[in-house]
Amino acid sequence: MTRVPKLLLLFLLIGLCLLIGFLTTDGCKAPEPPQKAAVPEKAVLVIHGGAGAPPANELPQAERKKYKKVLEDALRQGYKALQKEKGTSLDAVVAAIEVMENSGVFNAGKGAVFTHEGRNELDASIMEGKHKMAGAVAGVTRLKNPIRAARAVMEKSPHVLMIGDGAERFALSLKVVEEVNPVYFWTEERWKELQKALKKEEMQKNQGKRLPRKAGATDRHFGTVGAVALDNNGNLAAGTSTGGLTNKRHGRVGDSPIIGAGTYADNQACAVSCTGHGETFIRHAVAHDIAARVQYKRLSVARAVAEVLDGIPEEKDGLGGVIALDRQGSWAMHYDQHTDGMFRGCITKDGKISLWIYQDKE
């Protein structure tokens, strides 16, 4: 064998190594989007108040302040829960979501949207990443804080998902959640949204007339609230709570109470909470798919979230968004191009709060 073929072989091998290396490290991986200096790299609690904020020019400063005040309060309450001696990521998730459920400004708890029949049917779920325990409730109508009921299903029952009357009876029998008259959930804004949606539906039915896609920002208000947290023991948790879709049919359940669709937590991967077009999130098992890509493809949470959302065929009315957090405190917030904004924020280990509604920090 002469020197030349041996050198050729050497180069071929080096090329092969590079190729294999390239393929196994997720090929043409784009660099992570640069984060501005003001944006913290690590967080202990990340929350959302739903994708589907009105377009930026339709949301006055006074309104923005109202949303941000609730987000900030939720982050503070969640952070306080984490600071307690035995505070867990589950405590933080419940504390943060409860603030948002009680606020009346998001589509969860007080402030939930109305069904076609003018009722409020609420869904929620929670999961922790160490033992992958989970709990969820769907279609409940008289529990003030569905997220508490979800936690009770996880911790006090052998079940994971309970629906309707059975879920209510179970949670109320344990006295872990306050019972309210369903009228508690009535808010003028949501009622008007339903009337608008019903009118639109009627028009479409009677005249066969199609309304423009972006007829009214509120039509696409997905709402939903969610939180992902990391505690001092390195355990992750995720939770989501929602009133669903305005004008949804009686009995319709979206992704929020579905473990693997709207919520997932696994210490081996990450914690995820979703908001948006629930049906699409269920069909693509979005929350679990993000965790699977982090675990099997060894992607960062930011890249896994982007890959999953960008891989779903376009939804003209907006798909929605996701928040995710891993055990290193690396986090991601992402929503699709047809979604105008997502109410969201995070808090770092040393208590620094950041809040966003649109692409820029504001």
Added chain:
Amino acid sequence: MTRVPKLLLLFLLIGLCLLIGFLTTDGCKAPEPPQKAAVPEKAVLVIHGGAGAPPANELPQAERKKYKKVLEDALRQGYKALQKEKGTSLDAVVAAIEVMENSGVFNAGKGAVFTHEGRNELDASIMEGKHKMAGAVAGVTRLKNPIRAARAVMEKSPHVLMIGDGAERFALSLKVVEEVNPVYFWTEERWKELQKALKKEEMQKNQGKRLPRKAGATDRHFGTVGAVALDNNGNLAAGTSTGGLTNKRHGRVGDSPIIGAGTYADNQACAVSCTGHGETFIRHAVAHDIAARVQYKRLSVARAVAEVLDGIPEEKDGLGGVIALDRQGSWAMHYDQHTDGMFRGCITKDGKISLWIYQDKE
């Protein structure tokens, strides 16, 4: 540079290539379990009638025949649907599951187990792999064939999951499924199972006495029926239908109607239907996890199914089982070591039927 270091470099590079190759092809991959000559390698329809068959010595031949007759009939009806000119994998899944729902011998449709309150609350879901469309119903009490209702949710509504009364009203309004008096679902065997379970619960409550784990085979009867199919267009579909768990609490929902937990289909990966301890299947998003490992780790369906089930912490009362099928017709049936048997069968493209209850073909 002398010849020796260059050779050394060459060997190092070869070693590196081998190592990378080894790591990226799933490392110390065990060989697929050898299949006996009589077992077909390819199938177009695979079905199950539930994990949790009684121990082999407790199931007389006459009983086995009864189960197998239904399995065979389900395979034939599903196959017939596939043979029709425009027959799809969805048609095959519905046809096969309907036979099992109507048989009275499996825990789905007629033959469903009873809740703690002595009612039947049925769940079902269906999904197709081309567009990943899906439909599901949970907690329905007066629909003869829940799998038909699930298909109607997928095809005739904008929703994926509908529950309880809302799901029933929707399906009945379309006249796609027969309405029955809930008494239709009453069977003597299931009623006796509930009485036994209630008695056991009462004993445990009153005496603080723990009964032996394998107290009665029927206690662990998971039942559930499911099917995965592949049609001439290369499209996959999966479906699952169940009565849930004997003595389950009113409102409890297991994995069967949960897309990603009990059912999943994606032409990029495989079609999956699960049976067993529903709560565990939800928490581990079993159906989607199998699809994710086929897609991201490039495992065979057999290996993905085994990896997922074997990776779940042991359930003393038995975890359950899974059937899966890919676009090449490669299939898998797997159940955990604490499960005595799983009613199951498959049919090949040329109509050859194979049936099993325990490990050996019989």
